[in-house]
Amino acid sequence: MSLAIDCEVILLAEDNENHVLLIRRAFEQAGLVNPLYVVSDGEEAVAYLKGQGKYANREEYPLPCLLLLDLKMPRKDGFEVLEWLRQQPSFSSLRVVVLTTSEELRDVNRAYRLGANSFLTKPVDFRDFVQLSSAIKGYWIWLSRVPQAERPNGKPLSDTAGT
Numbered sequence: 001m002s003l004a005i006d007c008e009v010i011l012l013a014e015d016n017e018n019h020v021l022l023i024r025r026a027f028e029q030a031g032l033v034n035p036l037y038v039v040s041d042g043e044e045a046v047a048y049l050k051g052q053g054k055y056a057n058r059e060e061y062p063l064p065c066l067l068l069l070d071l072k073m074p075r076k077d078g079f080e081v082l083e084w085l086r087q088q089p090s091f092s093s094l095r096v097v098v099l100t101t102s103e104e105l106r107d108v109n110r111a112y113r114l115g116a117n118s119f120l121t122k123p124v125d126f127r128d129f130v131q132l133s134s135a136i137k138g139y140w141i142w143l144s145r146v147p148q149a150e151r152p153n154g155k156p157l158s159d160t161a162g163t
Contacts, residue, residue, distance in 0.1 A: 030133035042076025
């Protein structure tokens, strides 16, 4: 079995700076070395994905192969981002992992209905966060294939078709 490893950039949509620091530390401990770009609210996440405003330069702000999405964010919550994302033909196949503090079954159900690929609850203990980061690395980065998708400018997101 070959490892996919065709995922590069991860976008984290997270408004809590302490959670961002915790995630960065856990990723480091887990050996997850992919570039991690962070946006702090839902509107910023949409702007990043659209390549608008300060995110217009794709050399500086490349499109992600994986979006880690918090649900409880200002300006646009994670559900609104997910709903917008799945209405965009160019982002309909972007892999989205909801990473949130919510354990509410209604939030789990709603996230999947709106097109989330996975729903993970943020652990309280740092060691558990490192294990979760290892699981993200092992499945979403190494094993899971990135789908062929079109960028808004018509160029492929991933040049892995046929490999």
